[in-house]
Amino acid sequence: xxxxxxxxxxxxxxxxxxxxxxxxxxxxxxxxxxxxxxxxxxxxxxxxxxxxxxxxxxxxxxxxxxxxxxxxxxxxxxxxxxxxxxxxxxxxxxxxxxxxxxxxxxxxxxxxxxxxxxxxxxxxxxxxxxxxxxxxxxxxxxxxxxxxxxxxxxxxxxxxxxxxxxxxxxxxxxxxxxxxxxxxxxxxxxxxxxxxxxxxxxxxxxxxxxxxxxxxxxxxxxxxxxxxxxxxxxxxxxxxxxxxxxxxxxxxxxxxxxxxxxxxxxxxxxxxxxxxxxxxxxxxxxxxxxxxxxx
Numbered sequence: 093x094x095x096x097x098x099x100x101x102x103x104x105x106x107x108x109x110x111x112x113x114x115x116x117x118x119x120x121x122x123x124x125x126x127x128x129x130x131x132x133x134x135x136x137x138x139x140x141x142x143x144x145x146x147x148x149x150x151x152x153x154x155x156x157x158x159x160x161x162x163x164x165x166x167x168x169x170x171x172x173x174x175x176x177x178x179x180x181x182x183x184x185x186x187x188x189x190x191x192x193x194x195x196x197x198x199x200x201x202x203x204x205x206x207x208x209x210x211x212x213x214x215x216x217x218x219x220x221x222x223x224x225x226x227x228x229x230x231x232x233x234x235x236x237x238x239x240x241x242x243x244x245x246x247x248x249x250x251x252x253x254x255x256x257x258x259x260x261x262x263x264x265x266x267x268x269x270x271x272x273x274x275x276x277x278x279x280x281x282x283x284x285x286x287x288x289x290x291x292x293x294x295x296x297x298x299x300x301x302x303x304x305x306x307x308x309x310x311x312x313x314x315x316x317x318x319x320x321x322x323x324x325x326x327x328x329x330x331x332x333x334x335x336x337x338x339x340x341x342x343x344x345x346x347x348x349x350x351x352x353x354x355x356x357x358x359x360x361x362x363x364x365x366x367x368x369x370x371x372x373x374x375x376x377x378x379x380x381x382x383x384x385x386x387x
Contacts, residue, residue, distance in 0.1 A: 094353040097387030098131030098159055099124050100302075101139055103358055103374055105365025107205075109138030113364040117141070118150075125154040127374035133196070133357060134161035137183045144189040151190070159355050160194030160274075160300070161187060162246065166212070167199045167227040168220040180231060184239035194300050194355070195241045196274045197231055199224060199251040201321065208320030216252050224252060225265045232270040244274030244300040249282050250321035256285045263297060272297050276359070278304030278330055281337050282311060288342050292350065299354035303381075304361065305336025330361045332373055334380045344384045356386065 104123065106114045115123075117140050124132055132151075134140050141147045151158065161183055165176040180195075187195065202212035216224060232243035245262060247253045253262050263273070275298050277287040291298055307329055314324045333340055346352075358377050362370070381387055 093347050093351050095347065095387045096131050096159065096355045097129060097378070097381055098133065098355060098357045099127065099129040099374060099378075100133040100357055100359045101135030102133075103360045103362070103377075104370040105363045106135050106139055107363040109136045111364075114139075115365070115367050115370070119367070121150060121154055121156065123371045124374065125156055127371060128378045129358070129374070130155070131157050131159045131355065131357070133359075134158060134183070134186065137161065137163065137179045142182060142186065144186055147186065148190060158187065158190040158192045159357065160192050160196055160241075160244070162196035162198055163231070164198040164200050167197075167224040168216055168252065170223065172200075173227070176227075176231070180234060181238075184235055184241060187241055188239040193242055194244045194274065195231070195235045195239075196244050196246045196300070197228060198246045198248050199253050201248070201250045202252060203250045203320045203322065205322055208323050214252075215258075220252075221261075221265075225262070228262075228266060229270055232267075236270065242272060242299070243270060244272050246274040246276055246302065247279055248276070248321075249279055249324075254279070255283050256280075256290065259290075260294075263294065268297060272299055274300040274302065276302040276304065277338055277343065278302070278306050278336075278361075281306045282314075282324075282329070284315070287338055288346050291343075292346055295350045295352070301354065301356045302359040303333060303340075303356050303377075304330045304359055305333050305338040305340070307331045307335075308337045311337060325361045325363060328362075332360070332380070333358070333377050340380070340384060344386055347386065356381075
C-alpha cells in the first residue's frame with residue numbers, strides 16, 4: 093500500500109474562516125508540522141491566506157504539502173449556489189497553484205451549527221435529492237475542467253448524506269468518472285456503519301480518507317437521545333484514534349488487503365478547542381499510525 097498521511101485545521105478546532113474561538117492560522121501551521129504531518133488540508137476557505145504566493149511561502153517554510161480542502165453548502169438549495177461557486181473558484185485556484193489533487197465536498201447540516209435545532213428535513217424528497225446530485229456533478233465538472241481536481245464527496249452526520257443507504261445512493265447516482273468518496277471513517281461509526289466492511293465494499297471509489305474515532309458510550313447516548321451533531325462534538329464524541337470504537341488494526345489490515353494508494357487525513361472534530369489542547373492529541377494520533385504501519 094502507498095499511504096500519504098496528513099491532518100487538517102479541523103483537528104485544531106477550526107470550522108470557520110474567521111472565529112475568535114479558533115487557533116491563529118500561523119500556530120496551526122507550526123503545530124501540524126511539529127506533530128509530524130507532511131500533508132495538510134487548507135480548511136475552510138479564508139482561514140489560511142488566500143494569496144497563493146504568501147501561502148506557498150508559509151507552507152514551504154514548514155515543509156508542508158497540500159492534498160486538498162473542503163467546501164460545504166446546502167447542495168440541494170439553489171440559492172446557495174452563488175456562495176458555493178465563489179468559494180469553489182477561490183479555493184480551486186489555490187489548490188491548483190499548490191499542486192493539490194482533491195476538492196472535498198460536503199452537504200451542509202440540516203441542524204443549526206450553534207443551537208442544534210432542526211432547520212431542514214433530515215431526508216430530502218426526490219426533487220431535493222436530484223438537486224443535490226446535480227450540484228455535486230456541477231462542482232465536480234468545474235473542479236476538473238478549471239483546476240484539474242478530483243471531487244471527493246464527504247458524508248457527514250446531520251447532513252443529507254449521513255447514513256449508509258444515503259452514501260450508497262449517492263454512489264449509485266453519481267458518475268464514477270467525476271465523483272469519488274472522501275470517506276470519513278469516524279462519521280461512518282457515528283451512524284452505526286462498520287467502517288472496515290464499508291470501505292472493503294466500496295474501496296474502488298475511495299482514494300481519500302478522513303480518520304477519526306468515536307467514544308462508544310457517548311455514541312450510544314447520542315443515538316438514544318437524538319443529540320444533534322454539534323452538541324455531540326462539544327461533548328467529546330470524537331476521540332483519539334487509539335481510544336475509540338473504530339478498530340484501526342483491522343482497518344490497517346484492510347488497507348494492506350486492498351493495496352490502498354491514497355491519502356489518509358487525521359481529522360478529529362473538536363470545535364471549539366482550547367488552544368493548548370490539539371497539539372498533544374495530534375502527536376499521539378500520528379505516533380499511533382506509525383505504530384500501526386500506516387504511513
